Amino acid sequence: MVNVPDGRAALYAARSWAGMLLRALREFATRGNKRALLLTTASLLIAFLGWQFLSTFVFNPFLIPPPVEVIRTAIPMVASGEILTDVSISMVRVLVGFLTGSLVGIVTGVLLGRIRFLHDLLDPIIELLRYLSPTAMIPIAVIWFGIGEMSKYFLIFWGTFFIVVINTVAGVWRTPIARQRAAECLGANRLQIFVLVVIPSAVPYIVTGMRVAMASSFMSIIPAEILAADSGIGYLLQKSSMLLQTNRIFVALLTICLLGFLVDRIFRLFVDWVLARYMAFVSVS
């Protein structure tokens, strides 16, 4: 038997820990808090030293090249512009696929959310297709579009579209009835309610969908480039693997980490800067 009070205590403890962690992260993100900055630096330093220790004394340095070695490999790759070329190729692919996928996803989601008939007609199709991950679509994408840019755009689009659609529909549906009725009383017609009330109310959901889709784009571009490309970070990974260049593999992996982190930061800055007023949450009463 599970002891209920103990279970609950554990749950509360976990929740408060999670809350503390979230608060710390938020503080770090918003204020550049000194303490949080210090801790982040410490955390990265520990990771760096731990990594150095493990690869030097515990594992074979060929399998896990030490960070100093990785940096030494990275310097000429950065200096020659090689890594930058791969990064920009991958980034363009992600951005084109992500932006078109988001745009089409938002438009579709807004329409499905507002027109019940359309939703009931198309939702089953979406519900089935969304289980096909971009990776599952690589073989057919290569046959349809070849190994050029188009197949990458398509795969990222595919991964983005469904996530954004589902979140947008949820956002449209969650627009409070009271808010729509209030607008109606104030004299808004159906189109005005839709454009001036429903869409702004859905923005937080759309943004969340886009952030999730952004992460998924980063995860999909790599397999796509590994399996079917002659450029990009994924191709760099694949090529280095064939040549057993673990140093270069680690440079590529590190690049992916930094890139994802950076892009999400930029996205959030953009949201804070342009969409802040739509993200406000007013609690009940």
Add this chain to the structure above:
Amino acid sequence: MLRVDNVRKVFESARGNYVALDGVSLDIVDGEFLCLLGPSGCGKSTLLNILAGFEPVTAGKVTANGAPVIRAGRDRVMFFQDAGSALFPWLTAAENVRFGLRVRKVPKGEWNAVVDNYLQMVDLDRHRDKFPAELSGGMRQRLQIARALAVEPAVLLMDEPFAALDALTRRRMHSVLLEIWQRTGKTIVFVTHDIAEAIALADRIGMMSVGPRSVITKVLDIDLPRPRDLGNPQVARLFNEIEALLAPDLALSDELAK
């Protein structure tokens, strides 16, 4: 004048039909403050939604100045309990008030004067650039009042607007509302389950029976001068009288809940 004539409202659902209102009749006179009072589930909100034009009637007739009420009209504005969802959180206080002017195509040149006027009336002019999330519960309700008044409706429909506020703020809102009502001469239909609130505000109280098949059992004229303090023996007597009238319905309401 709003006229409710023998209105019947049936909600149909897969689990069966629910007769919410069954033969409700009521005349609402221009400029009066009418409270609809009754226990939870007596259909007072349903009646208000019908008056607003949000819900169609199943049978009977609702007219505003002789014209049938079939949709939300610009002469009647609804006021909601949950200001958090009713306000537009991405707009500042001033922009919330401006919304109605904008969609009604009031000339742009007049916007600022109207917005200033009504924000001042509810004492929010110093907070015009704040977002709803930055306002307190009472301030949000005052903002809702300003937003509703700005489109100059003849009738304010209020669905338990102050039920979620603390007692002090609620009393303050009562005097704000009464003052505005006396100044502007609006017709107010105010739904509440709070006897003291109904007595404090209303010219007339329409008492509703518990559902299903709710009707208006009695309309009381409240002839006492305002402010009506419960310490006043006449007010206290009225309170007890209404409580006694509601008692069987409250018992029935409990019975139904079981």
